[in-house]
Amino acid sequence: MKITCGSCRSRFRLDSKLVRPSGSLVRCSKCREVFKVYPLSDVNRRKHKRINTQNLISYFSFDENGKLNSHGLGIALDVSKGGILLETPYPIKSGLLVLTATDKEKNFIEVKSKLIYSKKTSNGTYLCGIEFIGINERVTNFITKLVKEYHFRGKNLYIALKKRLTV
Numbered sequence: 001m002k003i004t005c006g007s008c009r010s011r012f013r014l015d016s017k018l019v020r021p022s023g024s025l026v027r028c029s030k031c032r033e034v035f036k037v038y039p040l041s042d043v044n045r046r047k048h049k050r051i052n053t054q055n056l057i058s059y060f061s062f063d064e065n066g067k068l069n070s071h072g073l074g075i076a077l078d079v080s081k082g083g084i085l086l087e088t089p090y091p092i093k094s095g096l097l098v099l100t101a102t103d104k105e106k107n108f109i110e111v112k113s114k115l116i117y118s119k120k121t122s123n124g125t126y127l128c129g130i131e132f133i134g135i136n137e138r139v140t141n142f143i144t145k146l147v148k149e150y151h152f153r154g155k156n157l158y159i160a161l162k163k164r165l166t167v
Helices: 137-152 157-165
Strands: 002-004 011-013 024-027 035-038 051-061 070-081 083-088 096-102 108-120 126-132
Touching: 011 096, 024 126, 051 137, 070 157, 096 137, 108 137
Parallel strands: none
Antiparallel strands: 002 011, 024 035, 051 070, 051 096, 070 083, 083 126, 096 108, 108 126
């Protein structure tokens, strides 16, 4: 089975025979984080396939009255037709979210969404599971542009930024 460290997002293979039905503790060989792994279920909880990315995303969180709660930048770690996993330096306040980014042609793209969960990692960042509101052409366009932008930048935001700084 494949497992992913919740802290550093490193991926590993683990023999599923070693995982107890009640779950087993494992340690990430890269960041040393200890986390619990559960056996694979017969039913896949994911509705949509996830695609790895590393795009910069701006987020704006609004309360039920439309007042701005918080805003900031995060890195999209993966995206699917249903949502996005965003790593942020600060927790996102719950409520309606608007995610924004730009593509390689400098077109502004945005999508409405809502926060599903936010958890603090061992390195002090937050992993935020975000669900898109309404699956429509705008959401599909947003996802497509994020994936294209990720591949355009050579699949690694950090390498792309380093190249820009050294030029």
